[in-house]
Amino acid sequence: MASLTFFIIAWGAIFAVSLDAFYTGQGRDATTASMVTSTSRRTVLASSLFGGFFGGRSTNGATSKGKTNEIIRTVNDMKHRRLGGSDIVVSELGLGTQRWVSSDFNAPDEAACFAFMDKAILENGVNLLDTAEQYPIPSDGDKAREGDTEIVIGKWLRDRKVDRRKVVIATKITGGRNVTPQNIKKDCIGSLKRLGTDYIDVYQLHWPQRYSPQSNWGQSLAYNMENDSNLYWRSMGGPTSFEDLCLAMEELVQEGKIRGWGLCNDNAYGLTACTRTAKALGTTPPCSIQGDFSLIDRKSEENGVAEAASPFNENVGFMSYNALAGGMLTGKYMDIPAALDDLPNRERAIQSLENPRGRMDTRGWGGTLYRYRTDAAQQAIQEYSRIAEKYKMSLTELSLRWCRQRSLITTTLVGHSNMQQLEQSLKYFQIKEPLSDDIMWEIDMVHMKNRLPIFSSTRVQQDWYGSGEIGETIP
Structure with missing residues (x-):
C-alpha cells in the first residue's frame, strides 16, 4: 500500500508540473492571467488531485464547526442557523x-434605519x-454617497452601545476587476x-x-468563453486567481479583520x-x-448551486435576496401595472411615475428590474396570488414563508421602506408552523409550467447598448 501511495503522489506531482507547463504555454503564467502567488499552482493542483483520491466529498476539512443551516438557537421566536461550516450563526x-x-x-x-435596527435586532431576535x-x-x-450605509450602521452600534458579539455584519467588496489581493485588504479596512x-x-x-453567467441582472445563462478569454483583461493581470483570492481572504482572517468570507451572484463552479x-x-x-431567490427565481435550486452548497458537499450557507422580487410578490402592481x-x-402611467407605489413605478428601477415583470413572471405571480387567497394569506406572507422553508436557504435578506413592512416580515418569520404540503405542492405545480419565468421575455429587441431588455451588461 505504501508503494502504491508513493506512486500516486509521484504521478500527481508530475501531472501537476506538466499541467502548469501547459498553462504557461497558453499564456497563463504567473506574470499575466493567473496571478498565482508564491504558493505554486502545482502544489494546489497536486493537493486537489490527492483530495480526489483520498478525500472523498468535501466537508471543508478540519475547519468545519458543523453543518450549514442547522438550528443553533431561537431568540424571540426567531430561529438562528449556522452559516456554512463556520461558527457564525445568523437569524433566518x-x-x-x-x-x-x-x-x-x-x-x-437615518432615523428610520435606527428604528429598523432597534425593532428587529434589539426587540425581535434578528442579528444579521x-x-x-x-x-x-x-x-x-x-x-x-457610497459608504453612507455602513456609516449609519456604525453610528447605531455606537449610539445604542450594542454588544458587538450579538450582531452579525456582512458587507461586500465591489466585484469584478476591483477584486485584487491589494483591494481586498484596502477595501476591507475602509469598511x-x-x-x-x-x-x-x-x-x-x-x-x-x-x-460569471450566474449574475443576477438577467442576462443569458450561457457560458461566454469569448468574454472569459478576453486577451486585454488577461494581459492586465485579471481575473484574480482562486488561489490569490483565498490567500487574500485568509490574511484578513489571520489578522482578525474578518471572521469568515463569502460569495455573491456566483455559480456552482465559482463556489x-x-x-x-x-x-x-x-x-x-x-x-x-x-443569490437572487424567490418564487419566480428558483434557479439556484436547479442549476447545481444547491447541490454544491449542501452540508453533504461543500457545506456553504445560502443568503437569499429579492425574495419579494422587487415588490412584485407583494401584489401591489397587480391591479394597476407598473x-x-x-x-x-x-x-x-404618468400618475404612477409622479406618485410611485414602489421602485417598479420609477424610470430607473423600473427598467433595471424588468426581469421581475416579464409576461411569464406576471402570469406566475397571478397564480401564486390565487394560492395565497385560497389559503387566506397575503402574497407577501406566502412568498416569505415559502422562501424560509426551502432546504437551501440559511437566511433571507429583506429590505424595507417603512416600519409596517418590517413588522410584517418579522411576523411571518416568527410563525412556527410551516406551510402545508398541499400549499407547497400547489406552488410547485405553478413552477413546473415555467421553471424560470424571469428569463422568459417577449421583449427581445435590442436596447441602446445592444443588450436585450431582460438584462444589463455586467459592470
Whole structure:
C-alpha cells in the first residue's frame, strides 16, 4: 500500500508540473492571467488531485464547526442557523440595507434605519445586517454617497452601545476587476473604518472576480468563453486567481479583520472552485454564497448551486435576496401595472411615475428590474396570488414563508421602506408552523409550467447598448 501511495503522489506531482507547463504555454503564467502567488499552482493542483483520491466529498476539512443551516438557537421566536461550516450563526431573517439613506424617493433616512435596527435586532431576535461598500444604491454624490450605509450602521452600534458579539455584519467588496489581493485588504479596512468596528463577520465579493453567467441582472445563462478569454483583461493581470483570492481572504482572517468570507451572484463552479482551492491551500473556505431567490427565481435550486452548497458537499450557507422580487410578490402592481408597463394608458402611467407605489413605478428601477415583470413572471405571480387567497394569506406572507422553508436557504435578506413592512416580515418569520404540503405542492405545480419565468421575455429587441431588455451588461 505504501508503494502504491508513493506512486500516486509521484504521478500527481508530475501531472501537476506538466499541467502548469501547459498553462504557461497558453499564456497563463504567473506574470499575466493567473496571478498565482508564491504558493505554486502545482502544489494546489497536486493537493486537489490527492483530495480526489483520498478525500472523498468535501466537508471543508478540519475547519468545519458543523453543518450549514442547522438550528443553533431561537431568540424571540426567531430561529438562528449556522452559516456554512463556520461558527457564525445568523437569524433566518436578515436586514437588507441597499437603499438605506439613499437618494431614492422613498428611502429610509437615518432615523428610520435606527428604528429598523432597534425593532428587529434589539426587540425581535434578528442579528444579521447585510450591507456593502457600494451602498446606498442609488447614490447621487450629494445627498447620498457610497459608504453612507455602513456609516449609519456604525453610528447605531455606537449610539445604542450594542454588544458587538450579538450582531452579525456582512458587507461586500465591489466585484469584478476591483477584486485584487491589494483591494481586498484596502477595501476591507475602509469598511471597518466606516462601520466603526474591529472586525467584519462575513466579507463577501459583491459579484465574482471573473466573468460569471450566474449574475443576477438577467442576462443569458450561457457560458461566454469569448468574454472569459478576453486577451486585454488577461494581459492586465485579471481575473484574480482562486488561489490569490483565498490567500487574500485568509490574511484578513489571520489578522482578525474578518471572521469568515463569502460569495455573491456566483455559480456552482465559482463556489466549488473556491472551497476546493481553500481546502488544498489549507485556508479558511467561504462560509456563504448570496443569490437572487424567490418564487419566480428558483434557479439556484436547479442549476447545481444547491447541490454544491449542501452540508453533504461543500457545506456553504445560502443568503437569499429579492425574495419579494422587487415588490412584485407583494401584489401591489397587480391591479394597476407598473408605470413602464402601463404605457397604453399614458395618463395613468404618468400618475404612477409622479406618485410611485414602489421602485417598479420609477424610470430607473423600473427598467433595471424588468426581469421581475416579464409576461411569464406576471402570469406566475397571478397564480401564486390565487394560492395565497385560497389559503387566506397575503402574497407577501406566502412568498416569505415559502422562501424560509426551502432546504437551501440559511437566511433571507429583506429590505424595507417603512416600519409596517418590517413588522410584517418579522411576523411571518416568527410563525412556527410551516406551510402545508398541499400549499407547497400547489406552488410547485405553478413552477413546473415555467421553471424560470424571469428569463422568459417577449421583449427581445435590442436596447441602446445592444443588450436585450431582460438584462444589463455586467459592470
